[in-house]
Amino acid sequence: MTDRNPGLSENDRCYTCMTATFRIQRYNPEKDAKPYFKDYTLTDLDPTFRVLDALHEIKWKIDGTLTFRRSCAHGMCGSDGVRINGKNGLACAVLLKDINTSKPIVIEPLPFLPIIKDLTVDQSDFFRKYEMIKPYLITHEPPPQMERLQSPEDAELLMEPTKCIMCACCTTSCPSLWSNENYLGPAAILRGFRFAFDSRDEAPEDHMAAMDSQDGVWRCHTIFNCVEACPKEINITWHISQVKKQLVTMEL
């Protein structure tokens, strides 16, 4: 049988070889009533390896049943959000040297969302809330012949929120969401900002409607868990505060 997933190649060998134990939350919906933890110890790890490399090593060489999502492996697709040592992050963006490897490294699925299998969560609820803020440009005028123009200053305002890759690390880290499952969550509000504050959008109030509801921005208690979790280093809470400020001034 050919080895289709050879794992780390000759060139990727460790230079400062280290050993670490990964305590991974497992759940097989066909067999288990509840999730449980299982330990895997890997040798030949380099401190510059990412958590995703370790997950690959385990899946490819130790236990092929370990299930997790990943696609790009380079922090662009947003599919491998997991909770590493108690904090949400992308498995492909967290290096072993940046976390505590002296104790078993605890890897759990993102909190709050239903677990499909092992580290794979059902993101339907996350995307349903994203759709609630109408994540598209709303215009009434017929489109111009060339592109819709915008000043560099107006574009600058959207630079940070457009970096979002919809990984759900922020929303599932939010204590306000844990205690109120209807809360829109930081990712949806950030996307709402991206359209409501776009100078080319002609119906900001359409995006604002969901954000101004009782499960919208007013549920944010400025805990900053989302900002700590965001792999793209977006100051989500600042954008939420701008939406709050806008709504307050509109209502005055």
Place this chain on the structure above:
Amino acid sequence: MSYTPYREPFSAWNKLILAYRRHSGSWAYILHRLTGIGLVAYLFIHIWALSSLTHGRAAFAEEMKTFTTPPFKVGEWLLGALVMFHAFNGIRIAVVDLANGAKYHKKLLGAVWVTGVAVVVLMFFLIFSTDLFAK
């Protein structure tokens, strides 16, 4: 093929607030909630203590005398500390929500601690000056 996704019971989320990795922002949130609960509890005790007024001036004066004893003074000082954290952090939250505080919220929390501790130390001298310096 069907599967049953696993959902944590709702009670798990309160525990998660403490289990999820904490940082300055979540500490401020937890302390703000705790001091808030403490102040509401104090409000009830306060109103209950004032109820001695209904028994006349003398009863009230008698009760006030117990409140000037050292244990109550220490309690008053600690109460002041709760008020200071809740008040200064409240200003911090307002700055985050209504100004650009989200960009420097960690520095703001530092300012909350510095001013808070300064006022609490000042309160110590105000409250205990009669005991400390009285001849």
